[in-house]
Amino acid sequence: LQRQIDIFPLLQEESYLRAYPEERKSRAFLEFCREGDHKAIAELLKTCHPDSGDYDEEDPKSANEILRYQDPIGDMQSGLHAAAANGHREVAWLILLLASELPELHFPALVFQEAAALGLMRAEQDGKVDIRSLRDAQGRTAEDVAEEAGVVWNGWIGNGRLAL
Known part of the structure; x- marks a missing residue:
């Protein structure tokens, strides 16, 4: 038993997934x-990929x-926003x-090796939306979110990595 836990976000997500089951993978991606x-x-x-053994029709x-x-x-956050808010550089590089x-x-060579x-x-990427151009519901780029998050993003702010 956990005391003082806010279950509203859990109920909200469960309700959303019941209404939109096709969003399950996308929601899992954001959580990761x-x-x-x-x-x-x-x-x-x-x-x-349709040829994947785990492909879900x-x-x-x-x-x-x-x-x-x-x-x-x-708040209309993207995966890059989520990585920036939580200080996950490896995820940011991958995205x-x-x-x-x-x-x-x-990109550091290590990023290509790990990928x-x-x-x-x-x-x-021609013709595709650049992830750095996405803004959340408050109009913030992933760079804005990273700047609010602080120290872990030193060297990433103002150089075009997290925003266009």
């Missing part, structure tokens, strides 16, 4: 971003749709690699 679980994100994204969202998902019950037009020269080890590759 909040938790900093880049390996779970990679596994989830791989299930979006009930939730046929593409990896691109999931990467750019904005939380309608969570930037897969959903932005940030030039490859701006390859996870079975992910950067796809062409």
Whole structure:
């Protein structure tokens, strides 16, 4: 038994998922971003391919749709916002690699190595929304959220990594 726990957010999410079961993968993606679980994100994204053994015809969202998902019950934050708010650089690098037009020269070599080890590759981003351009319901970019979060994002603010 946990005392003083606010169960409203849990009930709200459960109610939302009952109404929109096709949002389950997208909601899981955001939770993994909040938790900093880049390996779970990679596994989830791989299930979006129709040739995957884990492909879910009930939730046929593409990896691109999931990467750019904005939380309608969570202030319209994206996965990059969630990573920034919770200080998860590994997740931010992964999302930037897969959903932005940030030039490859701006990524540490380790990011490419880890993505390859996870079975992910950067796809062409032409014509796709750059994740750095997304704003939450308060008009904030992921960079604004990171700036509010503080110290962990030193070196990331003002250089175009988290905002356009």
